Amino acid sequence: xxxxxxxxxxxxxxxxxxxxxxxxxxxxxxxxxxxxxxxxxxxxxxxxxxxxxxxxxxxxxxxxxxxxxxxxxxxxxxxxxxxxxxxxxxxxxxxxxxxxxxxxxxxxxxxxxxxxxxxxxxxxxxxxxxxxxxxxxxxxxxxxxxxxxxxxxxxxxxxxxxxxxxxxxxxxxxxxxxxxxxxxxxxxxxxxxxxxxxxxxxxxxxxxxxxxxxxxxxxxxxxxxxxxxxxxxxxxxxxxxxxxxxxxxxxxxxxxxxxxxxxxxxxxxxxxxxxxxxxxxxxxxxxxxxxxxxxxxxxxxxxxxxxxxxxxxxxxxxxxxxxxxxxxxxxxxxxxxxxxxxxxxxxxxxxxxxxxxxxxxxxxxxxxxxxxxxxxxxxxxxxxxxxxxxxxxxxxxxxxxxxxxxxxxxxxxxxxxxxxxxxxxxxxxxxxxxxxxxxxxxxxxxxxxxxxxxxxxxxxxxxxxxxxxxxx
Numbered sequence: 001x002x003x004x005x006x007x008x009x010x011x012x013x014x015x016x017x018x019x020x021x022x023x024x025x026x027x028x029x030x031x032x033x034x035x036x037x038x039x040x041x042x043x044x045x046x047x048x049x050x051x052x053x054x055x056x057x058x059x060x061x062x063x064x065x066x067x068x069x070x071x072x073x074x075x076x077x078x079x080x081x082x083x084x085x086x087x088x089x090x091x092x093x094x095x096x097x098x099x100x101x102x103x104x105x106x107x108x109x110x111x112x113x114x115x116x117x118x119x120x121x122x123x124x125x126x127x128x129x130x131x132x133x134x135x136x137x138x139x140x141x142x143x144x145x146x147x148x149x150x151x152x153x154x155x156x157x158x159x160x161x162x163x164x165x166x167x168x169x170x171x172x173x174x175x176x177x178x179x180x181x182x183x184x185x186x187x188x189x190x191x192x193x194x195x196x197x198x199x200x201x202x203x204x205x206x207x208x209x210x211x212x213x214x215x216x217x218x219x220x221x222x223x224x225x226x227x228x229x230x231x232x233x234x235x236x237x238x239x240x241x242x243x244x245x246x247x248x249x250x251x252x253x254x255x256x257x258x259x260x261x262x263x264x265x266x267x268x269x270x271x272x273x274x275x276x277x278x279x280x281x282x283x284x285x286x287x288x289x290x291x292x293x294x295x296x297x298x299x300x301x302x303x304x305x306x307x308x309x310x311x312x313x314x315x316x317x318x319x320x321x322x323x324x325x326x327x328x329x330x331x332x333x334x335x336x337x338x339x340x341x342x343x344x345x346x347x348x349x350x351x352x353x354x355x356x357x358x359x360x361x362x363x364x365x366x367x368x369x370x371x372x373x374x375x376x377x378x379x380x381x382x383x384x385x386x387x388x389x390x391x392x393x394x395x396x397x398x399x400x401x402x403x404x405x406x407x408x409x410x411x412x413x414x415x416x417x418x419x420x421x422x423x424x425x426x427x428x429x430x431x432x433x434x435x436x437x438x439x440x441x442x443x444x445x446x447x448x449x450x451x452x453x454x455x456x457x458x459x460x461x462x463x464x465x466x467x468x469x470x471x472x
Contacts, residue, residue: 002119003027005047007037007065008081009056013104017051020108021115033058034065046073049118052098054082054089063093070097075125077118081106144180145361146321150313154181161308162188167260169305170283172312175360178283179243181310186239191279194238199231202244210252211268214259220269232265235278245282245305246291250298257301280305315357315364322352322364323415329365330379333372341371345378350418355386424459427452431461 004026006017014030021028029047031037035058040046050069054062062080069076080093080101090101099118102111145151161168162185170178179198186196204212211220215230232240242248248256259265260280264273282305291297315321326344334341344352348371357363371383426445434440442452455461 001025001027002049003029003045003047004049004051004115005029005031005037005040006051007031007034007056007062008051008053009033010053013053013081020112024112026115032056034060037065038068041069041072041076046076048122049077049079049115051079051081054080054086054093054101063089063096066093066096066098075122077122079111079114079118144184145177146318146324148318148320150318151321154310154312155184157308157310158184158188161185161310163190164308165279166308167279167305168281168307169288169309170281170312171287171309172283172285173314173360174285175362176312176314177361178312179241181312182239182241182243182281182283185281186241186279189239189279191238195235196239196241197231197235198241198243200243202247206249209249210255213252214255214265214267216268217270220267224269227267230265230267232259232276232278233274236276237278239279239281242280242282244285246284246286246288246297248297250296253298253301257298257304260301260304315360319353319419320415323349323412325361325364326352326368329368330372333369336369337373339372339375341375341379342377343379345380346414346418347381348379348384349414350421351381351384353415353418354422420459423455424461427455427459427461 004021006014006021006028008014008017008030009032011032014032018028018030029040031040033056037050037052052062052066056062060068062082066078066080069078074097078093078098080090080098082090082101082103087103090098090103093101099121100114102114145154158181168182168185170181172178182198183196186192199213201209211228211230213230213232215228215233216224218224218227255266259276262273263275263277265276266273288297288302288305292299292302326349330341330343333339352364352367359366367384367386368379370385371379374383374385427441430441430444431438434444438452438456439449442449445452
């Protein structure tokens with residue numbers, strides 16, 4: 001039941017309003033001045049709506065009390081009550097956040113209808129705030145990318161740089177989550193309440209990229225029949241994320257460098273530069289320093305971008321996150337497809353860990369989503385359809401003995417054993433291909449010789465040529 005506070009110094013008016021509202025099913029409280037009203041504002045569960053007289057005795061008048069309410073509890077709805085001659089003040093009140101205003105005397109039915117609409121508006125406002133809070137929570141990096149040591153290091157770097165105005169360069173293979181990291185930096189920064197504008201430089205034709213970034217004035221070229229704001233202007237006071245910055249044409253690089261130096265933008269066809277306050281985050285699939293060396297990217301612009309660098313590891317180098325990502329994408333797939341897939345068969349987990357994942361998390365998500373569509377209870381190896389044919393390992397027959405799985409084994413333990421089995425198999429393959437030559441095998445596996453010897457002893461691998469006859 002909604003609670004309404006009537007704030008009016010006229011006792012008769014409070015009584016009339018109270019009777020009307022109680023008949024309509026509301027819980028009603030009364031206050032004769034601003035001091036009494038403030039006591040209600042500090043309650044653990046304050047009223048949902050204030051009926052507030054514009055003129056009243058006490059420390060504050062209606063306008064001042066309205067400002068206090070909206071500063072302290074912006075979700076509380078306020079409807080102003082005023083005499084006929086105070087219309088100008090009532091209009092001012094709506095600009096300060098009042099839902100509506102009524103002049104005395106008022107029509108009861110109209111007032112009750114407005115109260116219902118105000119309370120519906122309050123509900124919608126609370127739902128929007130809740131969704132925003134959930135979105136902020138969801139944008140925490142751990143909930144999107146995993147909890148591996150590699151991701152924790154990235155999160156630590158985000159926390160260090162977020163509240164600065166450093167330009168951030170994010171490098172990593174396609175599908176590693178560069179936009180997720182850029183978004184996380186924005187949400188953790190002081191600019192979180194302003195816009196986050198993402199621009200895919202690789203998807204915009206070279207002839208349009210300059211006007212897309214900086215905008216143009218009316219008449220700047222044929223067909224420019226009106227002024228257009230550029231992405232930098234749209235991101236003013238917020239963050240702009242320039243993805244695939246390696247695709248930026250050389251002539252636009254020069255203009256972007258000047259913009260960063262002067263913090264002003266010049267529209268196509270414009271005569272004057274306008275100041276802009278924007279945080280810049282850029283991303284590239286290719287190391288920019290390599291493009292600088294090849295003469296394809298300006299070195300001075302590279303150094304402007306490289307104030308702070310974050311390098312994202314490919315999924316194959318953070319396989320500790322695969323169980324977490326599996327659960328995340330299975331849950332998403334269940335929701336999207338109205339399925340109830342419970343998880344992964346242990347052999348399926350081994351296959352996922354063993355796969356190269358050239359497409360990284362983006363490829364991984366596609367594989368899991370297809371598997372959820374095909375599976376009924378658990379995702380079996382037959383449900384895993386990979387984007388390429390690089391996986392030829394036979395299914396590992398048993399990671400954990402059946403009798404132990406009945407007792408319950410942690411996913412971390414299953415993952416650890418799966419990794420050990422895959423490592424052992426790949427070492428056996430390398431030794432087989434090198435005819436038992438450990439030096440060649442270490443080169444094939446890209447690990448040092450001492451590490452290989454340690455793992456051979458750890459996994460008790462028989463590495464003589466004769467013993468490798470049956471290697472896969």
